[in-house]
Amino acid sequence: MPIRSFLVTQVTLSHQLPFLRALVKVLKMKHRILGALAAVVATCLIPSVLVAGIFSGVVKSVSSSRISVQGKSSKVNKSFRLPRSVKVSLDGKTSNVRRLKAGQQVTIFTSSSGLVTRIRATSDSAPTPKPSPKTTPNPEPKPPKTTNTTPSSPSPRTNSNRTGSSQSEWSQFRGPNRDNISTERGLLKSWSNNGPRLAWTARGMGKGYSTVSMANGMLYTMGLLGSREVVVAIQADNGQIAWTKEYASGRGKLNVGDGPRSTPAIVDGKVYTLGGHGDLICLNAESGDILWQKNILQEFQGSNIGWGISESVLVDGNKVICTPGGSRGTMVALDKDSGSLIWRSQVPGNHKASYSSPIIANVGGVKQYVTFTSSAVIGVRASDGEPLWGNASSANGTANCSAPLFFRDTVFSASGYGTGGTLLSLRSSNSRTQAQQVYHTDDMKNHHGGMVVVDGYLYGSNDPGVMTCIELRSGRIAWQNRSVGKGAVTFADGHIYLRSEQGPIALIEANPSAYREKGRFRQPNQSGDKTWAHPVIAGGKLFLRDHDVLLAYDVKQ
Structure with missing residues (x-):
């Protein structure tokens, strides 16, 4: 196309008459100048579509002006020019480009123009978090309302079943082991009347009760913006x-x-929601690009439940585990890289999807x-989906x-609506597992805030809102306290973080000898709805999601 025709077709005539008169003069100039001008005009008329970016990987080479990084998931090498203004942190501390070296793990943050603005690096000698300390008191609490017998095995302490997530992060619902336990150490042992320092507040998550997951310095959550359902990635250090x-x-x-x-799971550079x-x-964690997707209710002929699908999927090895509760699959295992079916388990009975998540x-x-369906707690063999056992004593007919x-x-499960909790003892032989009920208690009617076990004692909110500690092996009550009311719990560094559905957050010593509160505060900018998103403690911060608002508090000593 002649250059004159190209320019004219790119400009709206009714609004660009002065521009066209200038072009007539320009066309009389030398061809070399005209060609250069055409390139400039074309650039102005066809804007670039550039967005801020994040790239994580391993440093291959670095100099004062340029860094080359091999991507974690793509294994593609990318080279970035380093401006003098670039900010560098190494192992969480302010640093500089001179301390970067080959082999380090880095996350590169770029502006919408492609300029590197920040680098977060981890050295080879980065410290590994140590396990949380254990409490040892052994009180003689009052007996609860229980039935059946007590197991002869010793009290459970911690869950050793790993799901592939880093122990220093919170890359899935309920933490590294899906047990509501954070591995953070060196946290505040008490709070002032105003609570810990508010580090930042982020907005733009939309409506929703999804809490956050954290991996590689990024937070991930889900929300509703208008009529659009979205996944959101947030920088953990500043809330952008x-x-x-x-x-x-x-x-x-x-x-x-x-x-x-639901809450996202992050594994191998991918986000599953x-x-x-x-x-x-399944999305790319760096860019947000969708890699694959499907509707599990449609594919496995399930139906939605009263308050909407709430399960947070489990990613284990090459499998994504979820519970559509349909006629073509109670629970299914999908390939995490493609979404294709590996196996489907049809558990006998009317097991529809519920609001719980598998472990x-x-x-x-x-x-x-193991998961809690609409009618029972069930166990399904991981290798092939074969149903192994089920128990309905802790299930209610509502949610x-x-x-x-x-x-x-042992497996402990509990629900609300006047039902309570049940401890099961599991025994395996010949690739089969049997479940025997140890006891049922009315003193742990846990609705939806979850529970946590520390040193053989279980902590959770008992309806209508009494914080309760019981000895797991026997069901004996250690103590009860109304605290801040009904809420969700997470354990970190010797303490229970209890977030009330009405808003207040309490710090409680994880000690079965007595209820000892070490501080409480109320979040600002409360939405007015129930605060059902579970608290998350990772990277030295306490994260609280309340619909569109995400708050980050410094809880390091």
């Missing part, structure tokens, strides 16, 4: 949104609050996935929400 990706639109409203309920209407998505249990050499807990060949 790195990317927002829509995965569904116009799905309709859910009962009791709009927006997704499950929307409130059954949309399962891993290893019993006598039999690895299994089973809290995920089960596995400790030393």
Whole structure:
């Protein structure tokens, strides 16, 4: 196309008459100048589509002006020019380019123009978090209302079933082991009347009860922006949104609050999420690009439940585990790289999807996935999906929400609506597992805030809102206290973080001898809805999601 025709077709005539008169003069100039001008005009008329970016990987080479990094997931080498203004942190401390070297793990942050603004690096000698300390008091608490017998095995202490996530991060729902235990150390032992220092506040998450997961210095959550369901990535150190990706639109409203309920899982540079209407998505953690997606309710002929799908998927090895509760699969295992079916388990009985999330249990050499369906707690063999066992004593007919807990060949599960909790003892032989009920207690009617076990004692909120500590092996009550009311719990560095659904957050010593509160505060900018998103402690911070707002508090000593 002649250059004159190109320019004219790119400009709206009715608005650009002065511009055209100038072009007539320019066309009389030398061809060399005209060609250069055409290139400039074309650039102005066809804007570039550049967005801020994040790239994580291993340093291959570095100089004062340029760094080459091999991507974690793509294994592609990228080279970046380093401006003098670039900010560098090494092992969480302010540093400079001179201290970067080959072999270090880095995350590169770029502006919308492609300029490197910040580098976060981890040295080879970065410290490994140590396990949380254990408490040892052995009180003589009052007996609860229990039935059946007590196990002869020793008290469970910690869950050794790993799910592939880094122990220093919080890359899935309920933490590294899906047991509500953070590995953070050196945290505050008490709070002032105003609570810990608020580090930053982020907005732009939309509506929803999804909490956050953290990996490689990034936070991931889900929300509803207008009619769009989205996944959001946030920089953990300052709260800036790195990317927002829509995965569904116009799905309709859910009962009791709009927006997704599930929490993302981050594994091997990929983010796995499950929307409130059954949309399962795998995204690139760096860019937010969708790698594959499907609707598990449609594919496995399930139906949505009253308050929307709330399960947070489990990623174990090459499998994504979820529970569509359909006629073509109660629980299914999908290939994490493609979404293709590995196996589907059809558990006998009317097991629809529920609001709980699966965990891993290893019993006598039999690895299994344990979850709470609409009608019972079930165990499914991990290798092929074969149903192994089920128990309905802790299930109610309305909503089973809290995920089960596995400790030393026992499973504890509980629900609200007047039901309570049950401890099961598991025994395996010949690749099969049997479950025997140890006791049922009315003193742990845990609705949806979850529970945690520390040194053989279980802590959780008992409806209608009494913080309760019981000895797990026997069911005996150690203590009860109304605290800040009904809420969600997480353990970190010797303390229980209890977030009330009404807003206040309490710090409670994880000690079965007595209830000892070490501080409480109320978050600012509260939405007015129930604060159901679970608290997360990772990277020295306490993260609290309340619909569109995400707050980060410094809890390091």
